[in-house]
Amino acid sequence: MMINPRNALNFSGGPGALAQSVLQQVQEAIQEAPGAGLSILGVSHRSDWFAAVVAEAEANVRMLLGLPADYRILFLQGGATQQFSMVPMSLLSGSTLAADYLHTGYWSGKALPEARREGPVRTVWSGADCGFARLPTDAELDFAADAPYLHYVSNETVEGLQFDRVLGRDDVPRICDMSSDFLSAPGDYERFALIYAHAQKNLGPAGVTVVAVKEALMAGMQRDLPGFLDYRAQADAHSIYNTPPVFAIYVVMLVTRWLRDDIGGLAAMDAINRKKAALLYRALDDSDGFYRGRAARADRSRMNVAFNLPDAATERAFLQQAEAAGFSGLAGHRSVGGVRASLYNGLEIEAAAKLVEFMEGFRLQWR
Numbered sequence: 001m002m003i004n005p006r007n008a009l010n011f012s013g014g015p016g017a018l019a020q021s022v023l024q025q026v027q028e029a030i031q032e033a034p035g036a037g038l039s040i041l042g043v044s045h046r047s048d049w050f051a052a053v054v055a056e057a058e059a060n061v062r063m064l065l066g067l068p069a070d071y072r073i074l075f076l077q078g079g080a081t082q083q084f085s086m087v088p089m090s091l092l093s094g095s096t097l098a099a100d101y102l103h104t105g106y107w108s109g110k111a112l113p114e115a116r117r118e119g120p121v122r123t124v125w126s127g128a129d130c131g132f133a134r135l136p137t138d139a140e141l142d143f144a145a146d147a148p149y150l151h152y153v154s155n156e157t158v159e160g161l162q163f164d165r166v167l168g169r170d171d172v173p174r175i176c177d178m179s180s181d182f183l184s185a186p187g188d189y190e191r192f193a194l195i196y197a198h199a200q201k202n203l204g205p206a207g208v209t210v211v212a213v214k215e216a217l218m219a220g221m222q223r224d225l226p227g228f229l230d231y232r233a234q235a236d237a238h239s240i241y242n243t244p245p246v247f248a249i250y251v252v253m254l255v256t257r258w259l260r261d262d263i264g265g266l267a268a269m270d271a272i273n274r275k276k277a278a279l280l281y282r283a284l285d286d287s288d289g290f291y292r293g294r295a296a297r298a299d300r301s302r303m304n305v306a307f308n309l310p311d312a313a314t315e316r317a318f319l320q321q322a323e324a325a326g327f328s329g330l331a332g333h334r335s336v337g338g339v340r341a342s343l344y345n346g347l348e349i350e351a352a353a354k355l356v357e358f359m360e361g362f363r364l365q366w367r
């Protein structure tokens with residue numbers, strides 16, 4: 001069976017590139033999932049076979065993140081957007097104390113109004129004044145000791161800004177949207193009370209969101225929510241509260257297995273991701289100002305490299321020629337325009353090197 005070679009050059013901000021070996025297995029599973037005797041699209045979510053898939057996906061995520069047994073790993077629907085609401089519904093409604101939120105870019109800005117519907121929110125820091133060109137330093141951050149929780153986004157996908165440290169106080173639960181850098185590097189993940197990440201950037205197709213939540217945090221959650229929106233009900237049902245997205249969860253299992261066995265864990269993944277990002281940022285920095293990075297150097301994302309060219313017409317020509325040369329998904333997010341090269345786990349170093357070569361050629365021809 002053939003895999004479309006253009007998949008290897010998918011630089012989209014999401015859904016992102018997936019490893020060729022995973023795509024191959026998915027292709028086969030559409031006909032017959034190994035051990036199930038059926039197409040993955042027709043396997044029952046109540047089967048022992050699927051229970052084993054969920055168990056392996058959970059175990060892989062737990063092992064890769066290095067999380068102890070007092071975390072539950074959930075596979076939920078509704079994307080990261082549903083988490084923008086589920087978190088404050090569970091932890092903020094009825095509170096007189098404000099939750100701490102950081103406003104560092106487009107996606108953290110989407111989480112804020114959803115939280116405000118449920119209870120009081122304090123914006124600890126906003127990057128609006130600097131056009132979300134940088135992240136805050138520790139000196140600019142003053143976290144409240146009595147906040148029900150702190151919420152932030154580890155990697156701002158649109159602007160290409162990434163924290164490379166854990167924020168907040170150890171006595172306030174940390175909650176983090178890691179949708180666009182989940183499982184991309186090792187970290188101190190047990191310092192978070194709740195981590196969420198939808199699949200479609202770094203680990204599979206849209207339709208499933210991975211949540212890692214500490215049992216102690218769940219114990220204090222709001223009790224009269226609709227069952228579907230209640231983390232505890234979802235945990236009790238082992239993510240099969242209702243019909244789950246079997247296909248999407250299966251792909252997440254394959255991707256986490258690939259990370260574990262083929263890549264060799266998050267340190268190895270990080271080394272690859274750093275090489276890709278270094279190639280791209282060097283191409284920007286060595287371009288005599290032709291390619292202009294959006295993010296402050298210290299806050300550059302290793303997942304999303306956002307940049308501009310000298311003017312809109314040149315950007316259009318660049319995107320057109322890149323598309324014709326086989327690269328896809330390079331247009332910047334519709335809210336900011338420009339160009340964005342997303343370097344998710346599934347994108348190979350060779351693809352990043354090819355893009356850099358194309359960028360060099362374009363720059364020299366344009367000058």
Ligand SMILES: *Cc1c(COP(=O)(O)O)cnc(C)c1O
Pocket residue numbers: 014078079080081082107153155156157177178179180198201
């Ligand atoms: C893409 C993205 C989202 C949006 O997620 P949906 O699954 O579409 O709701 C949220 N947060 C971050 C950091 C993202 O990159």
